[in-house]
Amino acid sequence: MLELLDYPFMRMALVAALFTGLTAPAIGTYLVQRRLSLLGDGLGHVALTGVALGLLTNVAPLVTAVVVAVLGAILVEALRAWSKTPGDVVLALLFYGGIAGGVLLAGLAGESGAALNSYLFGSIVTISESDLWLVAALGVVVLVLAVGLRPQLFAVCQDEAHARVSGLPVRFYSILIAVLAAVTITVAMRTVGLLLVSALMVVPVATAQQLTRSFRSTHVAAMGLGLLAAVSGVVVSYEVDTQPGPTIVLLALASFLVAALLRTGVLLVRGRRTPEVADA
Template identity: 50%
Template sequence: MFESEFMRLAFAVGAVIGVLAPAVGFFLVQRRLSLIGDGIGHVAFAGVALGILLDVSPILTALVAAVAGGVAIEWLRSRRLAAGDQALALVFYTGIAAGVVLVSLAGSLDVNLFQYLFGSILTVTRQDVVVVALLGLAGLLCIAVLYRAFSAVVIDEEGARVSGVPVGFLNVVLAVLAALTVALSLQIVGVLLIAALMVLPVTAATRIGWSLASTMLLSIGLGLGSVFLGLTISYYADLPPGGTIVLVAAGGVAVAAVGGALQSSTR
């Protein structure tokens, strides 16, 4: 498998995403914002379409659109201009509608679009690996530095706000990290499935973790495992990588649910 250059590159990008997506998703899930990745993914689709229309890197335009979408959702939510799910729906549908219109204008409503919707490892270049590694490491460093602050907001947002923790700032940083994760995952998992990689490993880890820190580390381990196993299966079985990775992660949730139930029954 690793004699193929595209698989080596796919594993390199997958390693970064496998760690970053659940690390960011961990805080989103605990704050009951699991679907925010989906909303940002749909805005990223509009970014991809804009890139195709303007003939610039779709990844770059997706990153800009995703950040704008993530900040917009957080802004609408925090100002109480719309309830959390309504803010998400507004950005979600506007994103997908803008994407369809822009792609149609570019005359690209064809099979090439599928690589961004569902991921395609064949499209990963060496340059992509460098960009994903640098931005991914920056995202992980940010999470490492702000882990305790994000945790404090997860544990008690209102208490943190009263005690002067800059909750608004932290929420915006988290939205930007979610946007970064979506944009970096475009090629491997695709915009329609990336949210699953942010949520499913965390869902599984929550059932077997014994503390916040252990749940976070288990989420990352399960995310990484899902990406590596999914890519391997997709290579040998000639299946789409995004879908395979997400199905592996979903299998992880089922196994963890059984494990968690057994753990509880023996307690």
Template identity: 65%
Template sequence: MSDYLHLLSLPFMQRAIIAALFTGLAAPVVGTYLVQRRLALMGDGIGHVAVTGVALGLLTGVSPVWTAVLVSVLGAILIEVIRERGHANGDVALALLFYGGLAGGVLITGLAGQSGARLQTYLFGSITTMSVGDVLVTMGLAGAVVLLGIGLAPQLFAVAQDQEFAQVAGLNIRVYNVLVAVLAAVSVSVAMRTVGLLLVSALMVVPVATAQQLTRSFRGTLLAAMALGMLAAVGGLLISAAAPDGTTVQPGPTIVLLALACFTVSWPVGVWLRSRQRMRRPFPVVAAAAHQTIDEHPHDHGDDCGHVAVPHGDHVDYVHDGHRHAPHGRHYDEH
């Protein structure tokens, strides 16, 4: 135990914790807007394109984070343009871009004379090798993503919710669409050191999917996703650090699996909540057809009778073996 505490007190570990905290906060902010647009896989696409950016950094000697930001922003804007102009075949166009990004990245890494192991630190993350400079860049970019993602939430929400309404309300929807794409690209580049480019999208999307099992408002989903993302990122890092000697537990996959574990726990709760809500949704009020009474009823319906009570106009129907029983005087009516 004291070994573990000692490990946590080491500077590289503290840098890693700070980086995980900021990444975990920022990634779900963008993820929320992507899920709202039903573009959950866009983060994956940008991640693939960013591989080429990293490789260009390795080739030119520039810091791979910056080349990744640059190339993934360009890729994200290209994806957005294709999405805006394309019809139903937009996903095919996106797929072409994804494969191009990954293949280009591997090819350029080879040209640069770098080993696959070097590229792998970006593909699967290397949070424990971050320098002070890396951490500062992570904090700055993640902070900008959170600030814009929350500050412009009303506008981004409206554009993602109903683009045509937002356009008639006078919003420049193209600016906001590109902004989301750019924020996604920046988040990908930021999270690349934490969980790696191939797992980035998990940190953006899984906390959102977990949060929306339990929430019913956008604001609640956004904030809960941020909290869950932070929990998964920091928790995953701490768990991987606690691995016994002689085993290698990488932080990136641990973080993603922890996020998925949270989803696995929340999903059945969400299923239950939704089915409960569906059962209790009021029956429509329409002019009654011929109405039928039940004379012999072995059971008194009431608040705690165990049968689902569903509002129906000015009274309540009890759902009883596929029938809808409405109390009427001293007997029940079939509704």
């Protein structure tokens, strides 16, 4: 297994997986708390437009994806705050507009759908050194803000009205969460792909919720589970020759099933013991 470290592209893939595994659940925990689990999917489609824009303008697709995804995130919060458009409709607009814009711009750039495949489903083993540096820098920013501002972001996600009364700039923190989600999607774009990144933002959080009780412990556990799934997925994909993105997501889903079964088993055992104690 250690032989994979002999290859520079695998070392870069593991570093990218490390940042992806940590950042996706770090911000995904807040999205789940706000019941915006599908926001990652919507912003992923918007980021696809950014990728296609990069192909059209000969600018690094990772850079244009960050810019377009962040603008999309700000637009989402603006629509949620100042329009009467329901949240699910806003997400639908992102889905349709993002994918349509990406395909249209890719066509104008003379690129086929195959050119977008590595961004849709991930291509971690082809990540360049410059991409890795950008992923690392963006990942550090997301982690510092997501962890350092945990009390404020949790307050906004838990109860906006109470947070506003407490003096917190709710609108600013809401936009910050959306922007961090957009940045996280571009960080994970080359690892698990735009179509699968939302799974890594949600599934480790859902798994952690099976095992923890407080928000803080859920946040930390989700980041650990995401890291484990991402790094293990790269290793397994190397050993069995599969695509890293789907492998990472399937491992994350497998961990959720195990956690859910364990929790169900514990609840069943407690349920059987309770009547015995009462009879005694």
